[in-house]
Amino acid sequence: MAERAGRLSARQVLALVADDFRELPGAPGEPGSDGPLGWPGYGASRVRAARRTGEQESVVCGTAHIEGTRAVLIAFEFGFLGGSLGRHTGDRLEAAYVHAREHRLPVVPLIATGGSRMQEGMLALTQLQRVARQSALVRRAGLPQTAVLRDPTTGGGWAALGAGADVVLALPGAQVGFAGSRVRPPDADPAAYTAQGQLEAGAVDAVVRPEELRRTLGLWLRLLTRPSTAAAPPPRALGAADLPATGWEAVARARSPRRPRAERYLDAYFTRRVAVRGDRCGGTGGGMLCGFGEHEGRTVAYAAQTGTATRPAGYRLAARLIRLADRLGIPVLTLVDTPGAANDAEAERQGVGAAIADLFDAVASARTPLTTLVIGEGGSGGALALAAPGNTWATPDSYFSVIAPELATAILKQPPEQVPATAGRLRIRPQDLLELGVIRGIVGHETHRAPDGSS
Structure with missing residues (x-):
């Protein structure tokens, strides 16, 4: 049969x-x-x-x-x-x-x-x-x-x-x-x-x-068929508990192959989950895991970057997931972990700019609550597109940056040995991000900011 x-x-x-x-x-x-x-x-x-x-x-x-x-x-x-x-x-x-x-x-x-x-x-x-x-x-x-x-x-x-x-x-x-x-x-x-x-x-x-x-x-x-109006709580940190002393140390931790990736966080967070695959435009995967899962007895949708450069199909898949969850009234958890958006010629041909723009739109338009945890690298706009405004958290072994320290150093026409110093100037450590008001809190640490930015 x-x-x-x-x-x-x-x-x-x-x-x-x-x-x-x-x-x-x-x-x-x-x-x-x-x-x-x-x-x-x-x-x-x-x-x-x-x-x-x-x-x-x-x-x-x-x-x-x-x-x-x-x-x-x-x-x-x-x-x-x-x-x-x-x-x-x-x-x-x-x-x-x-x-x-x-x-x-x-x-x-x-x-x-x-x-x-x-x-x-x-x-x-x-x-x-x-x-x-x-x-x-x-x-x-x-x-x-x-x-x-x-x-x-x-x-x-x-x-x-x-x-x-x-x-x-x-x-x-x-x-x-x-x-x-x-x-x-x-x-x-x-x-x-x-x-x-x-x-x-x-x-x-x-x-x-x-x-x-x-x-x-x-x-x-x-x-x-289980809508909810409450935001999903951020997952607990699975990696390092102490905060990095320097910006370059934050980068090294986030890039470490031993750091927990999205699969471990999803397995720890959900008792059961199912995946949505495909951007409905001919692409799959793209460095993004998406689906719905059960957390503490209620449904939470998830979109999680996998630590690689995110491709156009990944952004389109995440936008599809967020719009579906929004229409069904299901809260969304996103995990940020990418060195940045893929920028090779094939990614450009596949419309990486338009795909990122569409994800920005899906996040900005969502009425359902979104929660974000930065679990590793937060590389520029390719990471920011997946982040929830006002409700983004970070783990101690993560960073978030406008640009990779190596690229910033090259743009400034400085020698490679200046990369660690540039990382410090960018203020990309979790504690820097909290002080600047970029993130709401560091999971595992009591200090956090309220949604309005106050301590």
């Missing part, structure tokens, strides 16, 4: 992931009718599809509990005309989204579709606009949408219900792509149209085995 779970029927996949499913009333369709275009044989095809599958349309919509969280589920029946979208499919989808908004429920599309139903022409294609509007209204209502991509997920169904979801999970081996196998270019790389290929391209957050799907969906739904 694991290999072909993507080809399970709608009822089978619902039984795989949910308990106590209750179907919502659906449009009955037009049995025997050849549809709005009078397409020869269309009515007979619908009758055969209904007899074969036991369904009256290509989607089954209802409510159920997934590991304790109630949600609206939309399960596509691929056996009914390839899971295609027609007018009455649109009726059912719209009713499901309306029910979700009225009852404040998350939406879980379980997708297996070949796209829009050609026997209904443009009337079928315009159902994508209906779906897009309903999805946007659910998004505006602050409700999460977590899609599961089955085999196949192609055409407008992928674009409107899959790729537009907040979190995108996929089953192994599923065909996923805008172009189906019969319409894509003959020289196309088939790997690009797979769940794994979409994961590597940043369009999917995780590929999940069928036997793990219920548990994974349940965790995602539980984390995404």
Whole structure:
């Protein structure tokens, strides 16, 4: 079953992931009718599809509990005309989204579709606009949408219900792509149209085995449906406890390979966590870890730099994470640790400046509380873009600087032996940052500043 779970029927996949499913009333369709275009044989095809599958349309919509969280589920029946979208499919989808908004429920599309139903022409294609509007209204209502991509997920169904979801999970081996196998270019790389290929391209957050799907969906739904108005507390320091004597010592500590990195901080802070991956623009990773986790019984979103130069995809991923958390009312924790933004030619071609600007905008626009801890290097604007104004903290083995001391020395046309002195003049130690009002406090030390900057 694991290999072909993507080809399970709608009822089978619902039984795989949910308990106590209750179907919502659906449009009955037009049995025997050849549809709005009078397409020869269309009515007979619908009758055969209904007899074969036991369904009256290509989607089954209802409510159920997934590991304790109630949600609206939309399960596509691929056996009914390839899971295609027609007018009455649109009726059912719209009713499901309306029910979700009225009852404040998350939406879980379980997708297996070949796209829009050609026997209904443009009337079928315009159902994508209906779906897009309903999805946007659910998004505006602050409700999460977590899609599961089955085999196949192609055409407008992928674009409107899959790729537009907040979190995108996929089953192994599923065909996923805008172009189906019969319409894509003959020289196309088939790997690009797979769940794994979409994961590597940043369009999917995780590929999940069928036997793990219920548990994974349940965790995602539980984390995404627990808003909170209180800011996340900064993590405790995991490295050195004493403060550096000089600016250059602060730099050396932050650059030490023995210093704790983001993974250790996240593991210590969260009892469980799930990752979002991909910037939805073809990039993944980029020196950033993002996701949602459970801290002291509530959900906190996180965006954490990994100690390397942060690439454009990393900034776009962090902006995506912060905007999603803001819309769901979930507080955000960011961990700053980068020598700076990547500045090679490829980073410029990928739009590093625009990506940093977008992250600045996401942080500045967020209504949900943000908390930042500088855990290592705080390299210039590439680090500042991730920092929470008025609520940034630092560990004793970190620094924050307008520029790397080596680069500042070179710009000033001074010899390399002046680098330590330049580091001191920049006042980049944690205690300097506190005195200057740049940070709110040093974790592990009692002295701190209030949000208004007073001691």
